[in-house]
Every structure is written in structure tokens, then in C-alpha cells.
Amino acid sequence: MTTIKICGITNPKDAFAACDYGAEALGFIFFEPSPRHINPMEAKKIIQRLPRDIAKIGVFVNPEISLIRNIWEHCRLDFIQLSGDETPDFCSQIPAPLLFKAVPPAMGENLSAIDSYKARAFLIDSREQGKFGGTGKLSNWEQAMVIGRKHPVILAGGLNPENVGTAIAAVSPEAVDVSSGVEISPGKKDLQKVQRFIEKVRSMGAKGDNRIFNRDKSLSEAGEKFSERIKDETKSAG
Numbered sequence: 418m419t420t421i422k423i424c425g426i427t428n429p430k431d432a433f434a435a436c437d438y439g440a441e442a443l444g445f446i447f448f449e450p451s452p453r454h455i456n457p458m459e460a461k462k463i464i465q466r467l468p469r470d471i472a473k474i475g476v477f478v479n480p481e482i483s484l485i486r487n488i489w490e491h492c493r494l495d496f497i498q499l500s501g502d503e504t505p506d507f508c509s510q511i512p513a514p515l516l517f518k519a520v521p522p523a524m525g526e527n528l529s530a531i532d533s534y535k536a537r538a539f540l541i542d543s544r545e546q547g548k549f550g551g552t553g554k555l556s557n558w559e560q561a562m563v564i565g566r567k568h569p570v571i572l573a574g575g576l577n578p579e580n581v582g583t584a585i586a587a588v589s590p591e592a593v594d595v596s597s598g599v600e601i602s603p604g605k606k607d608l609q610k611v612q613r614f615i616e617k618v619r620s621m622g623a624k625g626d627n628r629i630f631n632r633d634k635s636l637s638e639a640g641e642k643f644s645e646r647i648k649d650e651t652k653s654a655g
Contacts, residue, residue, distance in 0.1 A: 419585050420630055421618055422571065423611060424476065425453035425596035431606040432463050438615045442472035442630040444498065444594070447480070447488055452603035453596065461492045472630035474498050474517065482510050486647045495632060495640070498540065505533040512639035513537060517571060520564065531564060538591060538629055539564055543574035555580075561588045569629060578613035585621045591629045593618060 423435040424444030432443055445460045446453045464473050475494040477485055479501035489497065497511055500519040508518060513535040520539050524530050531539065541561040556574025564570055565588060572590035577598030585593065597603070599610040 419590060419618055419621065420592040421615055422472075422474065422592055422594040422630070423596070423599070423606070424474075424573075424594055425451075425600070425604060426463065426606075427453060427455050427459075427604040429463050429466065431608070431611075432467065434606070434608045435611055435615075436468060436471050438612045439619065440471070440611075440615060442474055442496075442592070443467070444474045444476050444596070445492070445494075446476045447484070448476065448478040448500075451478075457488050457491050460488075464492050464494075470632070472496060472632070476500055479503060482507070485511070486650075490644065490647055495636065496537070496630075500540070500542065505535075508534055508536065512643050514635045514639040515643060520560070528564070528567060531568065536568075538569035538571050540571045540573055540594065541590075542594070558584065558588050561590065565590060571629070576614075578610055578617050581614060582617050582621055585618065 420441045421439070422442035422444055423440045424446070426432045426443045426445055435443060445455050447457065448454055467473065472495045473492070474496040475488055475492065476498045477500070485497060488494070496517055497515050498517040498519065499508060502521060508516060514537055516536040517538050517540050518534050518536040519542050520531060541556045541564065543556040556572065561570050561572050569591045570588070571592040571594050572584055572588050573594035575598065576584055576593055576595045581593055595614055599606055599614050601607045
């Protein structure tokens with residue numbers, strides 16, 4: 418089945434409702450210019466109370482690696498999503514089983530460029546000047562279909578309860594990612610829309626990889642190694 422990520426979580430009520438309705442993953446945005454930005458302290462308070470089987474994803478845009486490491490340890494994240502213009506070399510500092518990489522629209526369907534990234538899955542999203550996702554505009558579904566022939570794809574960009582069924586039928590992504598399409602205002606979810614969105618995805622019965630957000634053995638091992646590396650580097654710096 419196609420799995421579901423609700424992104425831009427800023428408060429406990431929205432987080433718990435999304436879990437109750439059946440989302441497999443929640444996204445927390447650690448990019449200050451975003452209207453959906455959440456302070457790591459507040460994110461940690463929410464994450465600590467979430468069910469263990471819910472994937473907790475930290476979303477970053479062109480960050481310093483030190484920021485990722487600090488928030489990873491502080492919030493006890495499961496995955497890292499990079500939604501900016503991060504290079505393959507930068508991304509290689511994060512174990513592939515932990516990483517979701519957003520594909521810049523300018524990269525188009527250049528599979529050789531995409532192949533240079535090592536990631537668990539690729540996020541297909543839309544952009545505007547100065548905005549990295551959360552635009553409410555549809556992403557390039559053709560790009561998603563081409564990339565999806567070779568790599569796991571998470572489809573984002575302008576999805577909502579009315580069009581997500583069409584999107585799944587066209588692209589057959591492993592997962593769908595929604596933020597602005599289920600909001601009252603930036604950072605505040607419309608819980609009825611969240612419920613309708615999830616119900617529509619479930620009604621599709623679409624083929625997908627329901628393991629994409631699972632805490633499998635490879636994820637656990639990668640997470641432990643990443644945390645150990647952070648501790649070793651912290652000791653060396655001290």
C-alpha cells in the first residue's frame with residue numbers, strides 16, 4: 418500500500434490526530450524561514466509521546482552537518498530529509514538508510530545525477546523562489562514516474578484530499594507527503610482534511626512499499642552507527 422507522511426507538524430494535537438487517523442510518518446521542519454518551523458525543544462516534547470512505530474522525520478534545508486547531528490541526537494529522530502540543494506558529497510555524511518533526499522526540480526529526469534545520491538528514497542516536491550516545499554503547487558509527476566522506475570519515490574507537492582487519488586493512480590509512489598494541502602493556516606492542520614486525505618489514500622489500495630518508514634534492521638544499525646560517530650566526533654572536538 419502507499420504509505421503516508423504528514424509534514425509540517427508544529428503541535429501535539431495535530432501530531433496525535435495524524436497518528437490516530439493512520440499516518441505512518443510525521444515530518445518536523447528545522448528550517449527557520451519556513452512558516453512550519455518547529456523549535457527542537459518543542460519537537461522533542463512531541464516526539465517523546467508518539468507511538469514507537471510512527472516514523473519521526475527531521476526536515477532540513479541546506480544545513481550545516483553539525484545542526485543535523487545535534488537535532489538528531491536531541492530529538493531522537495528516525496530519518497533525515499534534506500530538501501535543499503545539498504550535494505552528493507554532503508549527503509554521504511548521512512547513512513543512506515536514514516536519508517530521504519528531495520530532488521531539485523532543475524535536475525529533471527537526469528537519472529545519472531540522481532544516481533550520484535545514496536538515499537533510502539527520493540522526494541519529488543515543488544518549489545518557488547525562496548521556498549523549499551510547502552508551496553501548495555503540484556510537483557512534476559512525469560519526473561516522479563521516471564525516477565520511480567529505478568528508485569523508491571515519495572510524492573509531495575500540492576497534494577490534498579481531492580487530488581491524492583489521481584496522483585497515486587498516475588505515479589504509484591511508495592509514499593505520499595502532505596503539508597499545506599491539509600492545513601487551516603501554515604503550521605496548523607485541518608484535522609478533517611487530514612482524516613479525509615488518509616481515508617482517500619487507503620481507499621486506493623495502491624501498490625507501495627509499506628516498509629519505507631519502518632524501523633527495520635538496516636535502519637537501526639545505521640542509526641546506531643550515526644549516533645556513535647557523533648559521540649566520537651564530540652569527544653575528539655572536546
